[in-house]
Amino acid sequence: MAATSAAPLSAEYLAEDDSGKLITVMWVSTVLPVIFVCLRVYARLVIRKTFGWDDGIAIAALVCLIGYAGVVTAAARLGLGRHIEVVLATNPQHLIDIALLAQISQTLAIMACTLGKTAFAVTLLRIVVQRRLIYVLWFIIVSMNLINVLCAIFVFVQCDDPRHLWNQAIPSKCWPTYVFTNFSLFVGAYSGAQDFVLALLPWFVIMKLQMKTREKLAVALAMSLGIFAGVTAVVKTTFLVNLSKKTDFTLALPPLLMWAAAEDGLALVAGSIPTLRPLYKAVFPGTSAGDSYKNVDSYQLRQPRNNGPIFGVVKGASHISAHQRGAEADDESDKSILDKSYSGVSLTNIKKTTDVNVSYAGSQ
Structure with missing residues (x-):
C-alpha cells in the first residue's frame, strides 16, 4: 500500500496566534479588579473603619484571579493560542506543560469566580433585614461554593493518575x-x-430604604452591575460546549479562558463599586447625597434569636435588632415620631411642652 502524506499546512494557518490577545485580555480583566478592590479596602478600612468578611473574601478572590492570569500568561509564552502542530514542532514538552498549566488555571478561575460572587452575597447580608431574603442569600452562598469547590476538585480527580490529564503517555x-x-x-x-x-436582590432592599427616589435608583443600579458578569458567564458556557468538540485545544482554549477572566473580573468590580461611596464623598464632600445611604455603605449588625451577631463586632458599634433598625430607617418620616407602635417596637410619643412666663408690670 502506498503511503499517503498529509497536505502541507499553509503559511496563514501556521501564523495564526492568539497568545498576545490572550495575555492582554487576561491582564486587563485583572488590573481593573485590582484597582477597584484596593479602593474598596481603603474606603472600608481607612474611611469607614468597617472592614468585614466580604472584603476579606474579595481579596481572596482577587488573589486567585491574579494567579489565574499569571498561569495563563506562562502557558501563552509556551504556545497557548497557537495551533497544536506549531507547538509540537517547536517543542513537544511545551504541549505537556501547557496542558498542566491549563488544569491549574481552571481551578484558579473557578475559585476566583465563586469567591467574588460570595463576597457580593455577604455584602448584601449587611443590609438585608427580611428573613426570607437572608435565607435566599445563604442558600446561594452555600450551594454556589459547594458545586464550584466540587468542580475545582474534579479537575484533578478525573483519572486515577492525575498526570494522565496533561501527559497522555502516562496510562x-x-x-x-x-x-x-x-x-x-x-x-x-x-x-x-x-x-x-444577585443583581436583582438589591432592588428589593434598596427600594424600601428612606432615601430619595433618584438616590435609590443610583444605588440599586450600582449594586446590579453583576448582571454583566452573568452575561459573560452565558457566553463562557457556549465556548465550553464548543471546546469539547475540538482537538486543536491550544487554539480553541483561549476564548474560554478570556471569557472566564472577564466574568471573574466583572464580578469583583461590580461587587466593589457600591462600597466606594465613602471614598466618593471624601473626594467630593459637597455632594447632596446626605447620610441616607448609611444603610448601604456602613456595617449593619443583626441581633438574631440567640443574641449573637452574624458578623464580627465593629469597634464602637452597638448591637441593634432588626425591628429597631427598621424604626431607625424611618427616622426621616413622621411615622417614627407620631405612632405608638412601629414594626412591633413600642415607641413613646413625642410630647410638646410649652412653658409660658407671664409678667405683670405694676403702675408707676
Missing part, C-alpha cells in the same frame, strides 16, 4: 469525557443564574 483509567464536561456546563449555567439573582 490511567479515567472518567468518561462527558461526565466532567456536563458537570462543568451545569456549574457554568448555575453560576450565571446566580449572577442574575
Whole structure:
C-alpha cells in the first residue's frame, strides 16, 4: 500500500496566534479588579473603619484571579493560542506543560469566580433585614461554593493518575469525557443564574430604604452591575460546549479562558463599586447625597434569636435588632415620631411642652 502524506499546512494557518490577545485580555480583566478592590479596602478600612468578611473574601478572590492570569500568561509564552502542530514542532514538552498549566488555571478561575460572587452575597447580608431574603442569600452562598469547590476538585480527580490529564503517555483509567464536561456546563449555567439573582436582590432592599427616589435608583443600579458578569458567564458556557468538540485545544482554549477572566473580573468590580461611596464623598464632600445611604455603605449588625451577631463586632458599634433598625430607617418620616407602635417596637410619643412666663408690670 502506498503511503499517503498529509497536505502541507499553509503559511496563514501556521501564523495564526492568539497568545498576545490572550495575555492582554487576561491582564486587563485583572488590573481593573485590582484597582477597584484596593479602593474598596481603603474606603472600608481607612474611611469607614468597617472592614468585614466580604472584603476579606474579595481579596481572596482577587488573589486567585491574579494567579489565574499569571498561569495563563506562562502557558501563552509556551504556545497557548497557537495551533497544536506549531507547538509540537517547536517543542513537544511545551504541549505537556501547557496542558498542566491549563488544569491549574481552571481551578484558579473557578475559585476566583465563586469567591467574588460570595463576597457580593455577604455584602448584601449587611443590609438585608427580611428573613426570607437572608435565607435566599445563604442558600446561594452555600450551594454556589459547594458545586464550584466540587468542580475545582474534579479537575484533578478525573483519572486515577492525575498526570494522565496533561501527559497522555502516562496510562490511567479515567472518567468518561462527558461526565466532567456536563458537570462543568451545569456549574457554568448555575453560576450565571446566580449572577442574575444577585443583581436583582438589591432592588428589593434598596427600594424600601428612606432615601430619595433618584438616590435609590443610583444605588440599586450600582449594586446590579453583576448582571454583566452573568452575561459573560452565558457566553463562557457556549465556548465550553464548543471546546469539547475540538482537538486543536491550544487554539480553541483561549476564548474560554478570556471569557472566564472577564466574568471573574466583572464580578469583583461590580461587587466593589457600591462600597466606594465613602471614598466618593471624601473626594467630593459637597455632594447632596446626605447620610441616607448609611444603610448601604456602613456595617449593619443583626441581633438574631440567640443574641449573637452574624458578623464580627465593629469597634464602637452597638448591637441593634432588626425591628429597631427598621424604626431607625424611618427616622426621616413622621411615622417614627407620631405612632405608638412601629414594626412591633413600642415607641413613646413625642410630647410638646410649652412653658409660658407671664409678667405683670405694676403702675408707676
